[in-house]
Each structure stands twice: as structure tokens, then as C-alpha cells.
Amino acid sequence: MMGPPGSGKGTQGVQVATAHSVPHISSGAVLRAGAGPEVLSQMAAGELIDDETIAGLVWARLDEPDAAAGFVLDGFPRDVAQAGALDAFLQERGEALDAVVLLEAPREDLLQRMLARAEIEARPDDNPTTIARRLDVYETETEPLIARYAGQGVLRRVDGAGDPGEIAERLAGALNAGS
Numbered sequence: 001m002m003g004p005p006g007s008g009k010g011t012q013g014v015q016v017a018t019a020h021s022v023p024h025i026s027s028g029a030v031l032r033a034g035a036g037p038e039v040l041s042q043m044a045a046g047e048l049i050d051d052e053t054i055a056g057l058v059w060a061r062l063d064e065p066d067a068a069a070g071f072v073l074d075g076f077p078r079d080v081a082q083a084g085a086l087d088a089f090l091q092e093r094g095e096a097l098d099a100v101v102l103l104e105a106p107r108e109d110l111l112q113r114m115l116a117r118a119e120i121e122a123r124p125d126d127n128p129t130t131i132a133r134r135l136d137v138y139e140t141e142t143e144p145l146i147a148r149y150a151g152q153g154v155l156r157r158v159d160g161a162g163d164p165g166e167i168a169e170r171l172a173g174a175l176n177a178g179s
């Protein structure tokens with residue numbers, strides 16, 4: 001699952017995972033559950049944490065038995081180095097990504113959703129300053145992956161505007177169309 005912060009990767013990723021009976025693996029959730037204070041403060045500032053730290057956590061999670069038959073990965077990879085590392089990791093296991101879903105939504109929708117989520121989840125990085133930084137980091141670090149996955153023929157662009165039920169339908173359609 002790829003897309004800017006607030007695009008619905010988590011909400012939609014859980015649904016796709018449930019529909020396909022595979023685990024939803026969110027790098028952000030893995031970090032929020034177990035990272036130390038230094039990493040948590042980097043997250044609270046909207047900065048990416050270093051590639052080796054996050055990759056080590058993600059590989060460990062992908063090695064768990066429930067991910068053997070497939071998984072929905074949400075929030076990883078987030079930069080070119082992570083994408084290269086993921087390709088190598090999967091290649092070594094004789095696997096490949098079936099699809100990379102890119103959820104796209106207008107910046108105004110993203111801001112509204114993150115501010116609404118702040119009220120409910122109280123995530124320390126859902127505040128206006130950090131949100132702006134996270135959107136910038138997405139543009140500079142993560143957006144370059146779009147061309148990479150388009151080149152690999154696995155990219156599925158999904159309109160992420162509107163309500164979650166409509167988005168889920170479009171997403172399921174995009175996955176079926178590509179399979």
C-alpha cells in the first residue's frame with residue numbers, strides 16, 4: 001500500500017488483508033508498538049527512521065509464519081533504498097510483489113483526515129507542523145517509487161478521495177483488473 005500520509009493506506013490495507021486472508025503489516029504500527037524513545041521522537045517530528053532499523057523490523061515480521069502465504073505491506077518501502085532492499089529480500093525467497101496500490105487524494109482531503117484522526121487516536125505526528133513535514137518527506141523520498149513500480153508493471157493507481165466504502169470498491173476493482 002503506497003500513498004501520502006492520510007491517504008487511507010491503513011484503513012484500506014486492513015480490508016484488503018482481510019479479504020485475502022493475509023496479515024496487514026504496517027511499518028508505522030510496528031514502530032509505534034515497540035520503538036525506543038529516540039525513534040519515537042523522530043517519528044513525532046515526521047522524519048523517516050533509518051533504513052536499516054526499519055528493514056530489520058519488517059524482515060522479522062515477514063518471516064513470521066502467518067505471512068508465509070502472503071501479506072499486505074503498508075508504509076514500507078518508503079524510499080529508494082528500502083525498495084531495493086525489499087526487491088532483494090523477496091527475490092531471495094523466490095517471491096515478488098503482486099501489486100503496488102497507490103492511493104491518491106487531494107492534499108486538502110489528506111489534511112482533513114489526519115486532523116480528524118488526531119482527535120480519535122491522538123497520534124503525536126498528526127499535528128499541523130508534522131503533517132506538513134510528512135507530506136514533504138513523502139514527495140521527496142517516497143514518490144520516486146511510483147515510477148519504479150510502474151516500470152515493474154505492478155502499479156495500481158486508485159482514486160483515494162471520498163468515503164472508505166467507495167475507495168474499497170475501486171481498490172478491489174483495480175486489483176482484480178490486474179490479476
Ligand code: AMP
Pocket residue numbers: 005026027028029031042043044046047048049050054074075076077078082125134
Ligand atoms: P505511518 O504509520 O506509515 O504513517 O508511519 C508513521 C511514521 O513511522 C513515519 O512518519 C516515520 O517516522 C515512521 N516510518 C514508518 N514506516 C517507515 C519506513 N518504511 N521508513 C522510515 N520510517 C518509517
